[in-house]
Amino acid sequence: MNYAKTNPFKIGLILLSLLFIISSCSSEDDSSNNPPTNSNIEVSINEYPNTGDLITTVTSSLSGDLNFSITSQSISQALNINSATGELRVLAWQLFDYETNPVITVTVDVSNGTETENRIIIISINNTDDISSFLNNSRTAYINASIGEWISITQSEYNDLANYLSSVSKSGQTDNAFQSTSGINTGGANFTVSINNAPTLPEGSYLFAFRYYCNENNIVDTNVKVSETSYQNNFETMGSNLPEHNAGFNYFVLKGNNAPTSTTAYLGIYESNTIGYKNTSGNSYFYESGDAEDLTNDSTNRAYLYQGLSTTIKQWD
Numbered sequence: 001m002n003y004a005k006t007n008p009f010k011i012g013l014i015l016l017s018l019l020f021i022i023s024s025c026s027s028e029d030d031s032s033n034n035p036p037t038n039s040n041i042e043v044s045i046n047e048y049p050n051t052g053d054l055i056t057t058v059t060s061s062l063s064g065d066l067n068f069s070i071t072s073q074s075i076s077q078a079l080n081i082n083s084a085t086g087e088l089r090v091l092a093w094q095l096f097d098y099e100t101n102p103v104i105t106v107t108v109d110v111s112n113g114t115e116t117e118n119r120i121i122i123i124s125i126n127n128t129d130d131i132s133s134f135l136n137n138s139r140t141a142y143i144n145a146s147i148g149e150w151i152s153i154t155q156s157e158y159n160d161l162a163n164y165l166s167s168v169s170k171s172g173q174t175d176n177a178f179q180s181t182s183g184i185n186t187g188g189a190n191f192t193v194s195i196n197n198a199p200t201l202p203e204g205s206y207l208f209a210f211r212y213y214c215n216e217n218n219i220v221d222t223n224v225k226v227s228e229t230s231y232q233n234n235f236e237t238m239g240s241n242l243p244e245h246n247a248g249f250n251y252f253v254l255k256g257n258n259a260p261t262s263t264t265a266y267l268g269i270y271e272s273n274t275i276g277y278k279n280t281s282g283n284s285y286f287y288e289s290g291d292a293e294d295l296t297n298d299s300t301n302r303a304y305l306y307q308g309l310s311t312t313i314k315q316w317d
Contacts, residue, residue, distance in 0.1 A: 044124040048133040048164075051093045055079065058086035058119050064112035074105040081108060088121060098127040099166045099313050130315035131208065131253060134160040138253070147256035148239045150210070150224070158251040161209050162309055171201045171267040172307040177278055178211070178249065184276040184305065186215045192292040193275065193304050194231045194268035196284040201226070201265035205310035206257045207238055212269060212306035213276030217246040221272035223291070224308065228265045232286045233294045235268050249305075256317060267308045268295075277302045 043056050058081070060066055068086040073079060078095045081088050088106065095101055108119045135142050138153040145151050162168055172195060187193070201207060210224050222242045225235040239254050269275065270291045280303040286295035 039119065041119060041121045042124070043121065044126055045096065046126045047096055047098050047128045047130065049090050049093055049096055051090055053090045053093075055088045055090065055123060056121060058088055058108050058110065058121065060086070060110040060117050060119075062110060062112045062115055062117055067111050067113075069109050069111075070106060071109050072107045074103075075101050078104050079106055086110070094164055096125055097130075097166060098125045099130075099315055101125060102127075129317045130165055131161065132316070134164060135253070142253065142255060145255040147258075149255050150239050150242050150252045151255065152243050152245060153209075153251045153253050155249065155251055157253075158209055158211055158309075161253065165208075165309075165311055165315055167311045167313045169199070169202055169205060169310050169312075170307055171199045171265075171310060173198065173303060173305055175307075177280075177303050177305055178213075178307065181213075181248075183278050184213060185279065187271070187275040187277050187302070187304065189271070189273045191287050191289050192225060192235065192268060192270045192295060193285055193287045194225070194227070194235070194266060194295055195304055195306075196231050196286060196298070198231075198267070201261050201267065201308070201310045202312060203263050203265075204260045204312045205265065206260050206312070206314055207254060207267075207308050207310045208257055208316070209251070209253045209309035210242075210307070211249060211251045212271075213249050214245065214271065214274060215247050215276055216273040218244060219246070219273055220244045221270075223270050225268035225270055226261070226265050227268065228261055228263050231266045231268075231295075232298075235266075235293050235295070237270070237291075258314070260312070260314070261310075267306070269304075269306045276305045278305070279303075 058068055068081050068083050070081050075095050077092050079088055080091045102125050104123045106121045110117045132139055132142055135157050141151045224238045226238045227235040242252055281301055283303045284300045286298050288295040
């Protein structure tokens with residue numbers, strides 16, 4: 001090659017082009033000069049928070065007057081946001097349920113009128129003892145109870161457990177019979193009873209709450225019975241005896257049931273004194289004197305006032 005004939009001007013252009021390419025690549029590789037405007041925010045909270053609880057405050061790198069808006073959420077109406085401050089808060093507390101919604105994702109747009117940033121908030125729900133969450137008055141007694149022990153709770157706590165725990169079924173007597181004390185009669189003392197053709201516990205159920213009406217005070221020897229055979233045979237006591245209670249409607253919860261039913265199950269009760277019932281045409285039941293496993297007698301036209309709550313999803317420690 002004849003170097004003497006090489007054009008110095010062309011060489012200069014080539015070197016200048018190479019310098020520009022190197023400078024451009026270096027600028028593109030320096031990510032610190034161009035931080036991402038879109039990023040995820042990850043937070044975690046316990047199940048069943050209060051409506052209005054703060055989840056997080058969404059931030060932005062944009063300047064000026066900002067407007068925050070939810071553009072999508074994986075669980076509809078679970079949260080809302082303050083459009084001026086970016087405070088993301090609980091809207092529907094009952095949707096924050098680990099068993100049904102372990103993760104809730106929300107997309108928030110932030111805008112200053114000319115620019116828009118996108119934020120994705122990933123909320124992980126911490127698994128807790130769901131029963132304890134709804135025991136506002138009886139929580140301490142529940143926490144201190146032993147596994148397999150029944151404790152007394154209030155009517156409102158019983159109703160909350162029935163309404164808000166996942167996959168709850170009611171066995172024994174229907175709700176209608178518990179609406180009032182009108183027409184309640186006194187049943188015989190010291191016998192085991194099972195309502196024939198009453199709602200049953202589904203296969204794989206955990207019994208966790210119970211209510212019934214009694215006619216005496218200072219009752220200590222009553223217990224809840226469950227059979228996986230029929231309305232009539234092989235009843236076994238579930239948990240401890242019910243704690244001491246008095247006449248009227250009584251409500252209880254069972255601590256730590258870890259034994260689901262292996263098939264459809266039937267609910268009964270042993271009442272050491274008396275149990276309330278209403279005269280209802282067409283109702284039938286089985287019964288036996290004492291704390292019995294097998295019920296050899298049957299009769300009709302009495303709706304005995306007892307009911308159990310169960311679920312196929314274990315939601316407690």
